[in-house]
Amino acid sequence: MIKAAHLRKEFELNRQQRKELNTNDTLATAVEDISFECQPGRVFSLLGPNGAGKTTTLRMLSTILTPTAGSIEIAGIDAVKYPQEARKHIGFLTGSTGLYARLTPLEIIDYFADLYQVAAKEKEERKAYLFDLLNMNDFLHKRIGKLSTGMKQKVSICRTMIHDPSVVIFDEPTSGLDVITAENIIKLIRSCKDQGKTVIFSSHIMSEVDLLCDDLAIVHKGQLKYNGTMPDFRTNMLANNLTEEFIRIVQTPTPLA
Amino acid sequence: MIFRIFRKELLDTLRDRRTLMTMLVIPILVFPITLNVFMEISNSFQESASAQTMKIGIVGDQSERYTKQLNAIPAAVGPKKIIVFKDSVALRKAIEADQIQLGLLIPANEKQLGVQQQTVTLNWLLDASEVGRAERAELYSTTLKANAEAERLQKLGLRPEQIRPLVVNTVNCASDKKMVGQLAGGFLPYVFIAFGFIGCMYPAIDLFTGEKERGTIETLLTVPVLRWKILIGKMMVVVCSGMLAASCALAGLFISIEFLDLTDNKELLGIIHSILTPYFILSMFALLFPLVIFFAGLMIPIAIYAKSFKEAQSIITPLNIVVVLPSMVGFFPGVALDLNTVFIPVINVVLATKELIAGTLSLGYFLSVFGIMCSLAFLAIAISYKQFGKEANILS
Numbered sequence: 001m002i003k004a005a006h007l008r009k010e011f012e013l014n015r016q017q018r019k020e021l022n023t024n025d026t027l028a029t030a031v032e033d034i035s036f037e038c039q040p041g042r043v044f045s046l047l048g049p050n051g052a053g054k055t056t057t058l059r060m061l062s063t064i065l066t067p068t069a070g071s072i073e074i075a076g077i078d079a080v081k082y083p084q085e086a087r088k089h090i091g092f093l094t095g096s097t098g099l100y101a102r103l104t105p106l107e108i109i110d111y112f113a114d115l116y117q118v119a120a121k122e123k124e125e126r127k128a129y130l131f132d133l134l135n136m137n138d139f140l141h142k143r144i145g146k147l148s149t150g151m152k153q154k155v156s157i158c159r160t161m162i163h164d165p166s167v168v169i170f171d172e173p174t175s176g177l178d179v180i181t182a183e184n185i186i187k188l189i190r191s192c193k194d195q196g197k198t199v200i201f202s203s204h205i206m207s208e209v210d211l212l213c214d215d216l217a218i219v220h221k222g223q224l225k226y227n228g229t230m231p232d233f234r235t236n237m238l239a240n241n242l243t244e245e246f247i248r249i250v251q252t253p254t255p256l257a
Numbered sequence: 258m259i260f261r262i263f264r265k266e267l268l269d270t271l272r273d274r275r276t277l278m279t280m281l282v283i284p285i286l287v288f289p290i291t292l293n294v295f296m297e298i299s300n301s302f303q304e305s306a307s308a309q310t311m312k313i314g315i316v317g318d319q320s321e322r323y324t325k326q327l328n329a330i331p332a333a334v335g336p337k338k339i340i341v342f343k344d345s346v347a348l349r350k351a352i353e354a355d356q357i358q359l360g361l362l363i364p365a366n367e368k369q370l371g372v373q374q375q376t377v378t379l380n381w382l383l384d385a386s387e388v389g390r391a392e393r394a395e396l397y398s399t400t401l402k403a404n405a406e407a408e409r410l411q412k413l414g415l416r417p418e419q420i421r422p423l424v425v426n427t428v429n430c431a432s433d434k435k436m437v438g439q440l441a442g443g444f445l446p447y448v449f450i451a452f453g454f455i456g457c458m459y460p461a462i463d464l465f466t467g468e469k470e471r472g473t474i475e476t477l478l479t480v481p482v483l484r485w486k487i488l489i490g491k492m493m494v495v496v497c498s499g500m501l502a503a504s505c506a507l508a509g510l511f512i513s514i515e516f517l518d519l520t521d522n523k524e525l526l527g528i529i530h531s532i533l534t535p536y537f538i539l540s541m542f543a544l545l546f547p548l549v550i551f552f553a554g555l556m557i558p559i560a561i562y563a564k565s566f567k568e569a570q571s572i573i574t575p576l577n578i579v580v581v582l583p584s585m586v587g588f589f590p591g592v593a594l595d596l597n598t599v600f601i602p603v604i605n606v607v608l609a610t611k612e613l614i615a616g617t618l619s620l621g622y623f624l625s626v627f628g629i630m631c632s633l634a635f636l637a638i639a640i641s642y643k644q645f646g647k648e649a650n651i652l653s
Contacts (some may be wrong), residue, residue: 012649064478065648087481096472102272103265111265115258115480143272159476 001198002038002061002167007031007070009056009222030056032222033070038200038215040166043193045213045230046202049250053222054202058171061200062092075166075198088116091165093156093185095175101145105136105155108144109162116163123162130158134184150181157188168192170201174208186212206243220250258482262490266464270494276459280498284452284505285512292513306389310336312356313397314348314382317363323379323401327361330400335393345382352382359383359394374409433528438615443587446610448510449503449541450584450603453549456502457495457556458573464491465560466569474651488645492553492638499549500542532614540613540623544606547630551602552580554637558644561651587611594618599625602633 009031018024031053038044048054059065061072063083072079072086079086099108109130113123131137134154139147144155160168170189174182189212192199203209209216209230216233218226226233226249237245270276318324324339340357342348351357360382364370370377379401381394410417429436468474477487514529556573563569580603586592587607594608599622609626612618644650 014649059475062479064475084481084483087479090479092476092479094472094475098472098476100269100473101471102269107265107268111261112480114261115482117481 001040001073001075002036002044002200003071003073004037004057004061005035005071007034007057007060007072008068009053009060009065010068030222031060031067031219034217034219034222034224035070036217036224036227038167038198040198041193041196042199042214043189043212044198044200044215044217045209046200046217046219047204047206047209047246048202048219049204051221052204052219054204054219055171056222057219058092058169058200058202062090062169063087064092088163089166091160091163091168092171093160093169093173094171095173095177099144099152099155099159102143104141104143105147105151105158106140108155109158112159113162118163126162126164130161134158149177150184153177153181153184157184161188165197167198168200170199172202172204174203174205206246210242218246218249225249225252259486259490259493262482262487263493266491266494267497270460270463270498273459273463276463276498279459280456280502281505284456284502285509287506288448288509288513289516302388307335309358309389310338311358311390311393313337313339314342314351314357314360315339315363316342316345316348316360317365317367318361320368323361323363326401326404327397330397334396349382352384355384358387358390359397374412377405432616433524434531435615435617437525437528437532438611438613438617443585443589443607443611445507445510445541445614446587446607447581447584448506449545449610450548450607451581452506453499453503453545454552454577454580457499457549457552458577460495460498461553461556461560462563462566462569462573464494465557466563466566469651470565478651484645485642488557488642489638492550492557492641495553495557496546496549499552500546503545503549537613540618541610543627544609544613544623544630547627547634548603548606550634551630551637554634554641555580557637557641561641561644561647583607594622594626600629602630605629 008029010027010029013021013023013026013028017028018026021028034053034057036044046054046057056065060067061074061079063072063074063079063086066083067080074086075089077086077089103111109127110123113126118126131140134157136151136154136158139151144152147155168189170185173185173189177185186208189199189201193214201212213230215229216226217224233245234242239245239248270280313327315324315327318341324341327337327339330337342351342357342360345360345362348357348360348362352360362380362382364378367377379398381398383390383394385391406417410420468477478484511533514526555576559572559576560569563572583601583603584607586604587610592598592608594605594612598608599605605626609618609622612622
């Protein structure tokens with residue numbers, strides 16, 4: 001389970017950034033008072049246009065960034081106070097595969113399993129299970145730099161799931177991927193849901209959200225514009241389709257939810 | 258966990274061709290190749306210079322006294338051919354046109370000066386920009402002067418001691434080891450420092466800026482490992498790389514001395530062997546180790562701050578000059594390890610190593626340099642940790 005309450009994140013602006021943004025402010029607010037809950041066995045989608053604050057929010061949830069204000073609870077652990085403990089329960093996957101090109105998939109998976117302190121026996125079992133599930137056995141000893149995007153994505157998925165996390169965070173996981181490769185991610189999200197894991201993913205593609213999510217939050221310019229279930233969103237929408245409704249909500253000046 | 262990170266980063270680094278080149282291949286090969294090429298060129302110049310027939314033009318040798326003396330000098334010194342010129346103008350022109358390599362001008366009143374027991378002044382004309390000519394002239398002059406002195410003494414009926422009442426000698430009490438240490442001792446720490454720095458450079462950029470650029474840092478920061486442990490694991494690889502590069506450079510230098518016949522001087526080789534004792538090598542590594550950590554600590558904050566490989570390289574490369582230039586202080590005579598220089602990083606290690614080679618480094622100074630460099634290394638680690646903890650630096 002994920003509980004985020006009154007999350008706020010400010011970044012200090014250096015001189016060059018102030019110049020680029022044409023401002024004299026020394027602080028920029030990326031996320032402002034965002035609260036939501038993600039339940040186990042459900043898929044929560046964080047939807048918003050580019051620069052809305054989705055990645056910052058997910059980075060705070062995954063403890064890469066520390067919130068300026070607010071609280072985060074991951075699997076019952078205060079993630080702001082005890083980030084190390086919270087990380088043991090989190091699997092984090094981004095659209096960019098984020099792999100070491102000079103290592104092999106096997107070396108990477110072993111490395112991350114060790115970093116997550118997975119016990120030796122469990123590690124071997126998880127590896128065998130995931131390699132079979134993702135059809136990875138043929139390229140386990142090839143260097144990452146020589147793999148196709150699809151193969152790399154499978155390695156990323158395997159790395160994310162090697163410690164069997166109860167909370168899985170996907171930051172624009174299908175961004176830049178072709179349809180077939182993106183399908184692996186869709187399958188993974190569904191599988192996580194079936195296993196009762198808490199899943200949150202960010203996207204700016206409404207069709208993807210429609211396909212997967214049970215609960216939905218829309219953010220724009222760091223503020224929460226909508227927070228509710230997907231069936232409620234469909235029931236209450238004023239526009240003709242989901243994409244138009246998303247655009248309408250984003251462009252409405254006052255928060256709706 | 259630190260060791261696990263170190264193992265992975267080391268494996269990753271050892272698979273990077275660029276790092277391997279700067280860490281192993283270049284340091285090992287640079288001395289054997291450059292010294293071999295230098296020796297070959299130098300030998301070929303010397304051989305061609307000694308094999309060259311020197312045409313010596315003589316003006317004013319009416320009694321052929323000097324021609325005979327020159328002809329009497331053994332051919333082993335180098336072949337020669339003597340040509341008589343009528344005047345100095347023609348001789349000078351011939352030298353300028355390289356038809357003649359050496360010209361000897363004998364004054365017209367040479368015989369008269371000899372009779373009057375005055376000093377005769379001879380002049381050599383030569384093109385000093387050409388290798389070996391001044392040396393050959395000096396060689397001939399020694400013989401001519403010795404002959405003239407012996408002849409004059411005989412005429413006067415004197416023995417050499419009678420006109421040489423006092424001989425003053427300088428006796429060098431310094432050991433050969435100390436002399437080598439003072440004259441050539443600056444070279445060793447220079448090599449060590451230059452390659453130690455270069456060896457750290459690529460891994461520091463690759464393991465920090467590279468990780469940011471490739472987007473792998475984000476996933477690494479989600480693992481339940483404290484950031485300082487990640488930093489230390491990576492830093493250990495940077496330090497290892499620097500130490501390895503410096504050691505390879507020294508190994509290359511040793512191979513050059515042992516197997517390339519750089520010198521026939523067995524005494525000098527004996528001194529070099531007596532310097533390279535296990536105690537010396539261990540002491541030198543003890544001085545170098547905190548210095549390389551200090552280098553890593555200088556580079557890592559830059560690599561963490563930089564947004565791209567190019568940006569990191571453009572900042573660290575000029576730093577190379579700032580660090581390596583002071584290490585040349587060892588080449589200057591008179592600069593010694595004292596209460597001032599002991600506090601200056603890099604320079605203190607150079608001077609301490611120089612004294613270590615000469616066998617004059619006191620335990621107090623050794624411990625002071627080691628302690629000061631360890632403190633600076635610790636400070637550098639603290640700065641790296643602070644930079645690595647900044648959110649703005651670690652995420653691009």
